[in-house]
Amino acid sequence: MRKSSLLIVTIAVSGALTLSACGSRGGKSDSGSDSAKGDTKVVIGVDAPLTGKLSALGQGIKNSVDLAVNKANKDKVVPGVTFAIEALDDQANPTSGQQNATKLVGEKDVAGVVGPLNSSVSLTMQKVFNDAHLAQISPANTNPQLSLGPDWGSGKFARPYASFFRTATTDxxxxxxxxxxxxxxxxxxxxxxxxxxxxxxxxxxxxxxxxxxxxxxxxxxxxxxxxxxxxxxxxxxxxxxxxxxxxxxxxxxxxxxxxxxxxxxxxxxxxxxxxxxxxxxxxxxxxxxxxxxxxxxxxGAPVEELDSAKTFIDDYKAANYKDAYAAYGGYSYDAAWSLVEAVKAVVAANGGKVPSDLRQKVIDALGKVSFDGVTGKVSFDEYGDTTNKQxxxxxxxxxxxxxxxxxxxxx
Structure with a gap:
């Protein structure tokens, strides 16, 4: 599914970053709320157990996405776009996850979602996201069925939902x-x-x-x-x-x-x-x-031993989050950055403007994303699975x- 692993997209976030959601235990984060005047707001949703017995992992997921969003905004990675996050608590409960998926789908500014932590929760969310053409990237789901279909065990691979991607390798x-x-x-x-x-x-x-x-x-x-x-x-x-x-x-x-x-x-x-x-x-x-x-x-490999993760670790510490990045921090950052890169490609191809069909175009762009991330090379295969099998x-x-x-x- 999940200690700490993790863009050498040269993350240079300084301790002076203003992170409005630092370490908060609530579900909502306002990162990116003070967007540049005239910018289009693009939201990255987050679904994870933010409370309950798995909250140590869920908070690490949320905070790492928050860090990525602040980095993208600080460096103006996508001109004319200000990113924000909307973090919802699923409490590791499939029913709550499905409700959260429906809520995120209903918010027009959401261009993609990072999460969830649990494969059982993801099973209830996939169709909701796919029907709405909303990209989902899990930093922690490892169950093969999510990307390869129910008959994967017999060697019959069939991707159930084109909207599902993951930065963690499978079971x-x-x-x-x-x-x-x-x-x-x-x-x-x-x-x-x-x-x-x-x-x-x-x-x-x-x-x-x-x-x-x-x-x-x-x-x-x-x-x-x-x-x-x-x-x-x-x-x-x-x-x-x-x-x-x-x-x-x-x-x-x-x-x-x-x-x-x-x-x-x-x-x-x-x-x-x-x-x-x-x-x-x-x-x-x-x-x-x-x-x-x-x-x-x-x-992945131990994040503390990855040269590609040194800046991430330093910046996470400087941000003073109350919770550690934990097992999936690096994978969550890379998942969020994948969405940033996809939005960047889509906007550039549309003359510098956010298209009306952003969601579908983000899904299409994710299949071509490739960059050096916190956890190593980040890209996806034809099933939406990470190509990093470490x-x-x-x-x-x-x-x-x-x-x-x-x-x-x-x-």
């Missing part, structure tokens, strides 16, 4: 990359697979499981937990009894942290491995000190996430 890559690392590098051969029954978690766990068995590993047990559960003692006891040397969990950190803690307390001193949904500092806190040695994959495995060491291997899946 087809992430799940298999994790399986290869666990079997070939960590030398684990007996894994217990658990998921949270949600679109992201169940899909990721299934892809991992298939690849792990193909490599020669044994799945000694499978189980499911309910999102919002707190007591995992029953499944923890099963893991201990199964003789597993590792656990793979498809889901997110609010449940994964306590699950890891309770598995250790049940007597199974084995690492829990998960996807980008658990790669957040909150996971370590929620595991009560029992996560050392646990593993997670996350999209992934990193992290482990918890001394209470902190530490990168141990970066690369791409070799099929």
């Amino acid at each position: 087809v890559v992430q799940g298999k990359f994790a399986a290869q690392y666990l079997f070939n590098d960590a030398k684990k051969t007996k894994v217990y697979v658990i998921d949270d029954k949600k679109t992201y978690g169940a899909g990721l766990a299934a892809i991992f499981q298939e690849e792990f068995k193909k490599l020669g590993g044994t799945v000694v047990g499978t189980d499911h937990v309910n999102p919002d559960d707190k007591d995992f003692s029953a499944v923890a006891t099963k893991v201990a009894a199964a003789g597993a040397d590792s656990v793979y969990y498809g889901g997110e950190y609010p449940e994964a942290g306590p699950l890891s803690d309770q598995i250790k307390k049940a007597g199974a001193a084995v690492p829990l491995f998960g996807g980008d949904g658990i790669y957040d500092d909150e996971y370590i806190k929620l595991s009560n000190g029992n996560s050392n040695g646990d593993l997670a994959t996350s999209v 992934l990193t495995v992290y482990t918890v060491k001394d209470g902190k996430w530490t990168a141990v291997k970066s690369g791409t899946y070799n099929g």
